[in-house]
Amino acid sequence: MTTDVMGAVFSPRGRTLPVVTVVAAILVLWYLLAIALNWSQVEAKLSAGGTPPAVSDVVAGTWAMDRPVLPAPHQVIAEFWKTTVEVSPSSKRSLVYHAWITASATMLGFAFGVILGMLLAAGIVHVRTLDRSLMPWIIASQTVPILAIAPMIIVILGSIGMVGLVPKAIISMYLCFFPVTIGMVKGLRSPDPLQIDLMRTYSATAWQVFWKLRMPASVPFLFASMKVAIAISLVGTIVGELPTGASGGIGARLLTGSYYGQTIQIWSALLMAAILGSVLVYAMGGIERLTLRRMGSRA
């Protein structure tokens, strides 16, 4: 067992050792950058007494500032630990509280987006006029920086009394319907003509062809799209939270951090966003594997 693990870690074709090395290199770079970027401030502060400070004191100082230009990794981890484990999750100072707000809006928007994307895909596959008229606009919608107007949409929806999760979810929906539609259209068209002909010899209705052939055939495509969609759904939610100010979420946390120069808070919020993003994508991957196994896929 142990030898297996060791073999996996140190084998020339394994990925663990290279990844660990690259991550370690990034961490070392980070510490060096922290020294370089924070140097002048710390030096100015320490030499206030008149005597030039020792180099080791300045280096130690650059890794322990209150509001550093670039916080050292251990400061970020410490802040992250403090705001997740040591504070009760229901407190407004807890990152878990903010992450939960963001995650729930993300998942709501993702659900909206998947439903919208699937409906559009079903329409495009079955109605030729929709295929020819709508499809180019759906592709063009990707080149429009919708994310840029996210804060404005929040303000507008707020002015007609829509507050809370739903406005943020609408932005996420707008972002994540696109990959779902594209993937689903591809998936619904993936059954080969032989299978469609077979369904015709059974005199299956369009409804039956859809549910018994096209839908199951599209599932692998759907999951590939959903993994992309949930990641951009999170981005949409975070950007959507920027103008809502005090009402919470990772985006609001970023904004207050940037207003008050709390760099450590910004970085720990970023760390939380990164963790949240990867958890959502990996969870989607897990659901994908379970579903495909239940459907009898060999993959």
Next chain:
Amino acid sequence: MKGRFAAFLPLGFIASMCIIFSFWLPLGVYDDDVVFWKQFPAAFITMLVGLLGLAVAPYPIVRLVALLIAAAALIPLPTAELQMGLSASGFWLALIGVALFAWTVMADFAAMRRNRWRDILIPLLFGLLLVYLWQAIVVGFAVPAVLLPTPTAIAAAIGNGAATLADDFRQTFLKAVLAGFFLGNLIGFATALLADRIPFVQRGLLPLGNFASAVPIIGIAPIMVMWFGFGWESKTAVIVFMIFFPMLVNALAGLNAADRISLDLMRSYGASYGQTLLKLRLPMALPFLFNALKINSTLALIGAIVAEFFGSPTAGMGFRISVEAARMSLDMVWATIAVAAVAGSAFYGILALLERAFTFWHPSYRAQN
């Protein structure tokens, strides 16, 4: 079979009935008086001409012209004095009729053999229909301009604020986006070339690249604004971080796209690393590189605009959007969005044209012809 049945489905008939019934229904309230089509003889005659053309003309082109005439008949009806809303049932019924006719015309064109003209015309018609309905509904229900301005108001804002919009465009697009796009892609590509030579680095970077796609990198915007100030440099930095990984991952995939046999052939020619790279592997990587460039063109514009929310000089698209949204002048916000949309689509379109010019030999293009 199904298609044949659909041809008998009288969508055009329903549309005609909608318009004809509307002739007996009110178009709105004017000074406490209910008004009908007969108060608007010119519009009524225009509508009749359009309806006649739509109902009897056999050629799709003629029906298209008739559709435009019928649509034009509704345009002069909403005036400032006319109260519409739900009391204007005739107007809405006629509008539904026109929309249904628009659908039948699109269906006619969609049923014809594909060519370049129709591939442009059908989506164009669909877009026009959406703008037309948007205008009609916002005007008809008197939706306040702070919620949703009309397309004409947005067009007017583009005309009036052209100088401001041009300044914003220069600040955001010509400075931040282009610089960031160039730099980020270059760094990503250079890293890929480096990683390609050192397999150990490649195996370390690839999983990180996949991980990065799940991470909302745009969150570094406030930090970059703190580091590089309010100018365009901070936006460029955000863009570099955002587009680095898509370029890296795609370039690595592209550099590995050359197949074994071709590589062996190059080897048998005694080609050096540089020759193999230039003559075989880079051309094979082009489709992947263009894929990354197209993804990154969208990301770059988003990155610049969102970074401007965290601080910018008094120009820039993101700055304009947040300031004008705070002042509730939404027509200017939408004008900025329209500029951003056109700029983004043009950017993407240019890249797509370049892709076609450089990778015309690729199977994905050859298959189309």
